[in-house]
Amino acid sequence: MIILKKILIIIFYLLLISLIVLVQVSLINNLPAWFKDLNLILILLIFTLFFYDFRSAAVVALLAGLWLEVFSFNFFGLYLLALFFTLSLSDWALRSRLTNRSLYSFLILILLATVIYNFSIALMSYWWSNPSGVLFLEQKHFWLVLIKQSIWSELAAVFLFGLATSLTHRFQPFFLEKK
Amino acid sequence: MFKNSQYKILIYFAGTVLLLIVLHGFHVLNPVEDLLASVSQPISTRFYDWGQSLNHSYQNKRQQSNLQQEVKELSKKVAILTVANSQCLQIQAENNKLRATLNFLDKNHFKAVAAHIIAQQAPTDNDDNLLIDRGSQDGLRPGLGVVSETGVLIGKIVSVRDKSAVLCLTTSAGCHLAASIQNKKQSQGITSGDLGLTIKMNYIPQSDKIVPGEMVITSGLEKEIPRGLLIGRISKVYNTSNEVWQSAIIEPTANLKNLTIVSVILP
Numbered sequence: 001m002i003i004l005k006k007i008l009i010i011i012f013y014l015l016l017i018s019l020i021v022l023v024q025v026s027l028i029n030n031l032p033a034w035f036k037d038l039n040l041i042l043i044l045l046i047f048t049l050f051f052y053d054f055r056s057a058a059v060v061a062l063l064a065g066l067w068l069e070v071f072s073f074n075f076f077g078l079y080l081l082a083l084f085f086t087l088s089l090s091d092w093a094l095r096s097r098l099t100n101r102s103l104y105s106f107l108i109l110i111l112l113a114t115v116i117y118n119f120s121i122a123l124m125s126y127w128w129s130n131p132s133g134v135l136f137l138e139q140k141h142f143w144l145v146l147i148k149q150s151i152w153s154e155l156a157a158v159f160l161f162g163l164a165t166s167l168t169h170r171f172q173p174f175f176l177e178k179k
Numbered sequence: 180m181f182k183n184s185q186y187k188i189l190i191y192f193a194g195t196v197l198l199l200i201v202l203h204g205f206h207v208l209n210p211v212e213d214l215l216a217s218v219s220q221p222i223s224t225r226f227y228d229w230g231q232s233l234n235h236s237y238q239n240k241r242q243q244s245n246l247q248q249e250v251k252e253l254s255k256k257v258a259i260l261t262v263a264n265s266q267c268l269q270i271q272a273e274n275n276k277l278r279a280t281l282n283f284l285d286k287n288h289f290k291a292v293a294a295h296i297i298a299q300q301a302p303t304d305n306d307d308n309l310l311i312d313r314g315s316q317d318g319l320r321p322g323l324g325v326v327s328e329t330g331v332l333i334g335k336i337v338s339v340r341d342k343s344a345v346l347c348l349t350t351s352a353g354c355h356l357a358a359s360i361q362n363k364k365q366s367q368g369i370t371s372g373d374l375g376l377t378i379k380m381n382y383i384p385q386s387d388k389i390v391p392g393e394m395v396i397t398s399g400l401e402k403e404i405p406r407g408l409l410i411g412r413i414s415k416v417y418n419t420s421n422e423v424w425q426s427a428i429i430e431p432t433a434n435l436k437n438l439t440i441v442s443v444i445l446p
Binding site (some may be wrong): 018019022026028029032054069076077080095159 | 185188189191192193195196199200203204212215216219223224225226227229230231232234237238241400
């Protein structure tokens with residue numbers, strides 16, 4: 001019974017991740033400027049890493065990456081590798097550099113993940129498709145997307161952290177008082 | 180940095196990524212990719228349609244607001260251009276009048292002072308007077324003849340100040356001019372305005388034969404007004420056998436209601 005419940009929960013999460021990827025690929029990418037820069041997959045990935053663990057986040061990265069590769073126009077592996085780098089470096093930062101699990105940590109982590117993800121994608125695309133062309137760092141579009149995505153990610157981080165702390169007391173601040 | 184279990188997961192993770200890439204390279208993953216694509220197709224199509232419709236409505240709204248902005252800007256431009264156009268037309272009309280005046284003055288070797296009409300006096304009794312922007316400083320004095328741009332006599336100066344002067348129109352009751360009809364006898368008479376609309380010529384000898392259509396010009400008997408300036412055309416003749424003089428109604432040749440620039444003839 002417990003195993004069945006676990007399997008159902010896993011299937012539910014797999015479907016949820018798949019649905020989020022489809023929303024990202026088919027709906028959000030078609031929205032007008034500004035809105036299309038919202039990256040739900042990245043937010044979901046860091047949310048899972050921050051509130052759950054690295055293993056769950058790795059599953060999210062693999063599944064979301066595979067879905068993205070199916071819909072991708074780039075070489076196979078671009079999103080899988082980008083998500084791998086993003087998750088690995090974010091996990092390292094979370095363990096080694098961020099001392100607690102506060103809102104500020106979450107904001108910094110999601111900002112870091114956005115930067116790593118965008119740099120990974122841009123660098124690999126540059127190497128793959130146009131190594132002799134203009135470097136992405138010199139392109140205004142790259143920086144604009146990065147800024148917009150960072151703003152969206154930060155807003156989502158504030159919202160999700162608020163939602164998570166309202167549902168669980170794990171991340172609410174506590175103070176030691178001398179009586 | 181990483182714990183052992185962390186390392187394990189990281190290695191598994193990296194391995195899975197590499198495995199997927201290799202499997203894709205050997206087309207082993209194709210059935211899975213096709214399955215994922217076909218399963219997701221109905222949902223992704225629906226999401227795509229929503230995205231498109233949202234995008235379209237946003238674009239339409241944006242375009243609408245852009246068009247409204249454009250209409251506003253164009254309306255402003257139209258208003259500015261309308262004003263500029265009317266100014267151009269006014270300048271063109273003024274230019275035409277000045278050219279005509281210059282042409283007339285050159286042809287007749289008259290010395291003249293061009294003047295702008297700056298005001299029209301309120302009509303009192305039957306007087307119809309205009310104020311011009313030239314005065315005694317420009318050499319004007321009472322009695323000088325004033326002509327339109329085509330050279331038709333429209334009145335004469337009645338009073339002057341330093342920088343302005345008042346002229347009475349030929350249709351004004353108080354505006355008397357020594358005139359001559361262009362007939363065989365060159366009949367002489369005196370004109371004065373009639374109700375501010377026409378000119379009446381009096382004191383024409385009964386013996387002279389005059390007919391409607393004949394032109395009336397200045398006779399040159401007045402010291403300040405040269406001979407030969409056109410006043411108007413006879414439209415009606417009043418002739419009764421028991422009167423010493425006969426009279427005639429003259430229609431002014433110039434349009435006295437549409438004057439902007441005039442020339443004061445200096446003899």
